[in-house]
Amino acid sequence: MTRPVITVLLGDPRLPDRNKPGGRFTPNDFDQVLRLQSALEELGDYRFEYCNDHQQLLDDLRYQPPAFVLNFCDTGFRNDATLELHVASYLEMLGIPYSGSGPVALGLCYDKALVRALAQSVGIPVPREDLLRPGEPLPQIHYPAFIKPNRGDGSVGITAASVVNNAAEATAYLEQLRATLPTENLIIQEFLAGDEYGVGIIGNPGDGFILLPVLEVDYSALDPALPRLLDYSSKTDPESPYWNDICFRQAGLDANTQQRLKDYCQALFARLGLRDYGRFDFRTDASGEIKLMEVNPNPAWCWDGKLAHMAGHMGETHSGLLRMIIEAARKRYRLCV
Numbered sequence: 001m002t003r004p005v006i007t008v009l010l011g012d013p014r015l016p017d018r019n020k021p022g023g024r025f026t027p028n029d030f031d032q033v034l035r036l037q038s039a040l041e042e043l044g045d046y047r048f049e050y051c052n053d054h055q056q057l058l059d060d061l062r063y064q065p066p067a068f069v070l071n072f073c074d075t076g077f078r079n080d081a082t083l084e085l086h087v088a089s090y091l092e093m094l095g096i097p098y099s100g101s102g103p104v105a106l107g108l109c110y111d112k113a114l115v116r117a118l119a120q121s122v123g124i125p126v127p128r129e130d131l132l133r134p135g136e137p138l139p140q141i142h143y144p145a146f147i148k149p150n151r152g153d154g155s156v157g158i159t160a161a162s163v164v165n166n167a168a169e170a171t172a173y174l175e176q177l178r179a180t181l182p183t184e185n186l187i188i189q190e191f192l193a194g195d196e197y198g199v200g201i202i203g204n205p206g207d208g209f210i211l212l213p214v215l216e217v218d219y220s221a222l223d224p225a226l227p228r229l230l231d232y233s234s235k236t237d238p239e240s241p242y243w244n245d246i247c248f249r250q251a252g253l254d255a256n257t258q259q260r261l262k263d264y265c266q267a268l269f270a271r272l273g274l275r276d277y278g279r280f281d282f283r284t285d286a287s288g289e290i291k292l293m294e295v296n297p298n299p300a301w302c303w304d305g306k307l308a309h310m311a312g313h314m315g316e317t318h319s320g321l322l323r324m325i326i327e328a329a330r331k332r333y334r335l336c337v
């Protein structure tokens with residue numbers, strides 16, 4: 001029997017990527033792709049092809065349309081994060097079935113303030129927040145506070161200095177961010193001092209969901225002098241204590257709290273129109289209330305990412321996680337698995 005062919009769409013390692021350190025793919029990025037390939041090869045019932053040449057991408061997809069795309073192009077078209085949704089749009093226009101969220105969900109979730117407003121409107125706890133357009137002055141707020149770009153992924157623009165304890169620190173970090181991201185809106189929000197959780201969901205509203213075990217970010221080995229957060233170096237710099245001394249574990253939340261988080265995530269999944277899988281990041285405030293930080297409609301697929309850890313906590317390998325994602329998408333298209 002011939003195995004269904006799946007075309008895996010990835011970022012383009014030939015092109016610059018301004019979200020990566022040094023503006024290019026790193027050795028770790030290449031290693032991630034190799035590990036992805038070997039995990040996919042373990043799924044013996046599919047054949048995988050890989051597509052990462054963005055100069056050729058539009059013609060390739062148009063003139064040799066794949067039967068099914070595994071859309072892991074989380075860098076965006078030509079590694080431009082603002083063009084992440086355009087990849088999904090183009091696949092949609094060509095009628096090519098693909099895994100993961102469509103362009104509307106990808107676009108909505110790229111705007112953190114918009115997701116926060118929507119979450120608040122359906123009763124999900126969110127941090128207090130002000131949105132600062134370029135040039136807008138610092139508002140009167142409570143401290144400590146947290147400053148980050150409104151649009152962004154991979155902790156771009158998030159460092160230890162994002163935690164600000166007074167107006168002087170806030171002004172200094174705003175100026176620093178505005179120097180590098182002059183056209184971006186920034187967020188200044190309540191600093192969520194407590195524990196950090198990730199919730200992963202695989203599936204679709206009509207077909208049912210697999211709720212992965214809730215993950216907690218384990219900061220216990222991090223130097224207590226450092227603020228507890230997943231800063232940019234935690235995702236990009238193998239030399240950083242944030243990379244080396246932070247790990248993930250299964251959250252020890254009581255059943256009611258877990259259920260409440262999962263209810264929030266399913267509501268957001270449906271309302272934002274996510275598809276096939278998604279990851280939701282939360283953190284606890286000073287009074288112990290868990291609040292939403294962001295929704296990831298195209299979360300990291302890598303072997304050591306949060307989703308892979310969640311899958312590990314239910315006894316699944318990286319390959320097993322990838323299989324669940326592929327099967328959720330193919331079931332949505334009613335393709336035989």
Ligand SMILES: Nc1ncnc2c1ncn2[C@@H]1O[C@H](COP(=O)(O)OP(=O)(O)O)[C@@H](O)[C@H]1O
Binds near residue numbers: 193281
């Ligand atoms: N309000 C906040 N209070 C405390 N830490 C925060 C807050 N917002 C973000 N963080 C920290 O920054 C990290 C990245 O923020 P997040 O909003 O998830 O952006 P990204 O899309 O870059 O992952 C979080 O995992 C968390 O550790």
Ligand SMILES: [Mg+2]
Binds near residue numbers: 281294
């Ligand atoms: Mg995040």
